[in-house]
Amino acid sequence: MMALLFALFIGLAIGSFLNVLIVRIPKGENVAFPPSHCPVCDNALKWWHNIPLLSWLLLRGRCAYCQSPISRLYPTVELLTGLLFLVLAMKLGLTAEWFITALVFSLLLALSVIDFEYYAVPDSLNFMALGLALLMPLFIFGWDWALGEMRDFSWYQHMLLTRFKDAAIMAFSFFALGLFVKFLIKKDALGEADIIIAGTMGAMLGFPLVLVAIYVSALLAIVPALFARGHMVPFVPFLALGTWITYIFSDTFLQWWNMLYA
Ligand SMILES: [Zn+2]
Known part of the structure; x- marks a missing residue:
């Protein structure tokens, strides 16, 4: 049980990084710099705005600064990646x-x-x-x-x-x-x-x-x-x-x- 939870959390974190890749790589941007920011108001995100899944839910899908909507794609990718790691852990173990x-x-x-x-x-x-x-x-x-x-x-x-x-x-x-x-x-x-x-x-x-x-x-x-x-x-x-x-x-x-x- 702990092992599966661990797999889920690793997956959620990787999913969060996948979002960065999905948003930045097609535009030819650097994936490490600058740190995450709102694409509308440009304010840098605090770490608690960046917790996979949870932040999106707590912020009700809106930017903490300018209230512009945050795409549902982000929590979806995080959730899918979390489940992917979880399901594979059930099949392969850690x-x-x-x-x-x-x-x-x-x-x-x-x-x-x-x-x-x-x-x-x-x-x-x-x-x-x-x-x-x-x-x-x-x-x-x-x-x-x-x-x-x-x-x-x-x-x-x-x-x-x-x-x-x-x-x-x-x-x-x-x-x-x-x-x-x-x-x-x-x-x-x-x-x-x-x-x-x-x-x-x-x-x-x-x-x-x-x-x-x-x-x-x-x-x-x-x-x-x-x-x-x-x-x-x-x-x-x-x-x-x-x-x-x-x-x-x-x-x-x-x-x-x-x-x-x-
Ligand atoms: Zn904003």
């Missing part, structure tokens, strides 16, 4: 794998929000997610070493190699698919961002689960794509959501897969 996995999904959440708002995602955050997903075995290695609970060395080696291989296959598949679709409809269909995310999905899920995730993402994207009719539909949020659903229900999906193909 381990290095839990923390890195939660960070990768947090970055995918930030990318999704940015894609919804700007129809473009920053490469910096995208590559950070891919890098963490690829190098996770090194973090697990460091954690196990610190605890003195090392596994067989080949375990880390195998995990690292598998992640690089599956990421490369997925990124190349999306790249090739993008070229093919471009040849067919003479328009860019899959951007660089989608190729990087495909790599992250490959590293996080591996085969065959990553194929399930692509399928789930496409299913989720169909309805909004039909409604949008010609408008752009950001694809990143659906890839992220498909990856999340597949990761959380991985045991069930693997069972189905084995029933069908084994």
